[in-house]
Amino acid sequence: xxxxxxxxxxxxxxxxxxxxxxxxxxxxxxxxxxxxxxxxxxxxxxxxxxxxxxxxxxxxxxxxxxxxxxxxxxxxxxxxxxxxxxxxxxxxxxxxxxxxxxxxxxxxxxxxxxxxxxxxxxxxxxxxxxxxxxxxxxxxxxxxx
Numbered sequence: 001x002x003x004x005x006x007x008x009x010x011x012x013x014x015x016x017x018x019x020x021x022x023x024x025x026x027x028x029x030x031x032x033x034x035x036x037x038x039x040x041x042x043x044x045x046x047x048x049x050x051x052x053x054x055x056x057x058x059x060x061x062x063x064x065x066x067x068x069x070x071x072x073x074x075x076x077x078x079x080x081x082x083x084x085x086x087x088x089x090x091x092x093x094x095x096x097x098x099x100x101x102x103x104x105x106x107x108x109x110x111x112x113x114x115x116x117x118x119x120x121x122x123x124x125x126x127x128x129x130x131x132x133x134x135x136x137x138x139x140x141x142x143x144x145x
Contacts, residue, residue: 032144034080039137041072046130053124066112104133
């Protein structure tokens with residue numbers, strides 16, 4: 001085995017680990033960035049469900065798009081939840097952010113499921129839940145920024 005394999009493997013493994021945030025401010029900014037990324041993913045999904053309601057996109061395309069939006073949200077949530085909150089006050093923020101992300105994840109999952117079942121009308125019915133989730137995320141982002 002080459003001498004560089006072990007250090008390279010360690011770098012790859014450690015890059016997946018998130019450390020703690022040392023200050024309340026740092027943690028709050030990470031929360032704001034997470035919520036912003038989540039709002040973007042939900043906004044993309046909302047536009048997709050609107051397009052579905054107008055008959056402007058195929059179910060196959062929408063299924064892929066919604067699946068990717070769901071992965072983006074899940075990635076943002078995983079990165080945030082892997083951070084160690086610096087205090088008990090930050091624990092409250094963590095809970096608030098996780099609740100908003102979970103609501104958004106549920107809305108995205110429902111939209112993806114509807115798209116994969118092939119029903120444009122059912123998919124368009126998810127627009128309201130996605131709009132609510134996006135508005136909640138954007139409101140939370142404003143509070144954190």
